[in-house]
Amino acid sequence: MDYGDAISTLISWARTRPDVRGLVLTGSAAEGTAHPLSDRDIQVFATDVPALLEDESWWTRLGEVLVVERLEDDDGNPTRLVYYAGGKLDFTLLPAVAFAGRSYDRPFKVLLDKDGAAGTVVHRPEVAMAPEADEFSESVNWAWAAALMAAKAIVRDEPWSVKLRDHDLKEELLRMIEWEHRARYGSGFDTRYLGTRLRRWMDSDVQAELERCWSGFGARDSEQALLATVSLYRRLAERTARHLGFPVFDHERVAAELHTILRSGTK
CATH class of the missing domain: 1.20.120.330 (Nucleotidyltransferases  domain 2)
Known part of the structure; x- marks a missing residue:
């Protein structure tokens, strides 16, 4: 999988979808520390998340799909961990209203922002609390x-x-x-x-x-x-x-x- 091509295809698709309002790259790729075997972690902000869950063609077009894990993150947001031939993309699907004012504890990269929400997004490194x-x-x-x-x-x-x-x-x-x-x-x-x-x-x-x-x-x-x-x-x-x-x-x-x-x- 060529990650650059896959992400470009994803962005082009998102531009044609009125319900998809933003894409954000997180993880090691956003930090600039990705290993050749590193995944690409992408957050998809949409006004109709159920529609993206029902029609999975949007991520099947990005490469040869081998295995899929349909899960939820710690906050209950649906995730799709898609294993392709030669790579892996981890998608987290979030409501569009969650984009503006969002805080990230690690570096991130905005791939698409249709509503100008990125200006309110901040990088706030997490300070881990000591255990009680x-x-x-x-x-x-x-x-x-x-x-x-x-x-x-x-x-x-x-x-x-x-x-x-x-x-x-x-x-x-x-x-x-x-x-x-x-x-x-x-x-x-x-x-x-x-x-x-x-x-x-x-x-x-x-x-x-x-x-x-x-x-x-x-x-x-x-x-x-x-x-x-x-x-x-x-x-x-x-x-x-x-x-x-x-x-x-x-x-x-x-x-x-x-x-x-x-x-x-x-x-």
Whole structure:
């Protein structure tokens, strides 16, 4: 897919549609940091969003469509993640009235503006808030719960369950890594999204420890990865709690229970 041609075709189509009032490019392409394999993220502002959802011909003409994910974003706006041969376009469909006065926490590029709304759109970098004590406690409890259940699955030789629980644990690990880095480097420190660009922002010692946090299906490898994951999570959680002045969690007691479960499989 030639992204330049695809976006030009999209703009030309939008100019012929009275209901499409604006197009905005976001993500790495708007920042000028796109990788050859990066997606193109495009917001479509329209007066009749349901019509664009019903007739999908507008994005099928942009390339050879392979796979489509029909989802919603965190605000409930419909999205269409379209995988083409040689590329991917992520569309978010928004009501036209949402364009004027819109705020973006990352750089953006206006591709089409029929109503002069872009003059009121601003780039306001997001400052991530530190977690509240309750949110921090939730993560710690969820992480250890996932770890305990993963340990039981290892002993029972249920590798699929191990992977599912490990996924839950890894979500909390990433959340804790982000909190810990921002606690030390400041709330404006950019931890990206879902671990993207981690080679650029994540501390090298954390990256090194992550190398030991994944495994195959084998029980022994799964156990070693689980122990490495909880060790890293615990270290970062304790450091973050100190930085933020949160109550001390009894990691040692839960870790002892984890080891008890794992040892039960050797009997």
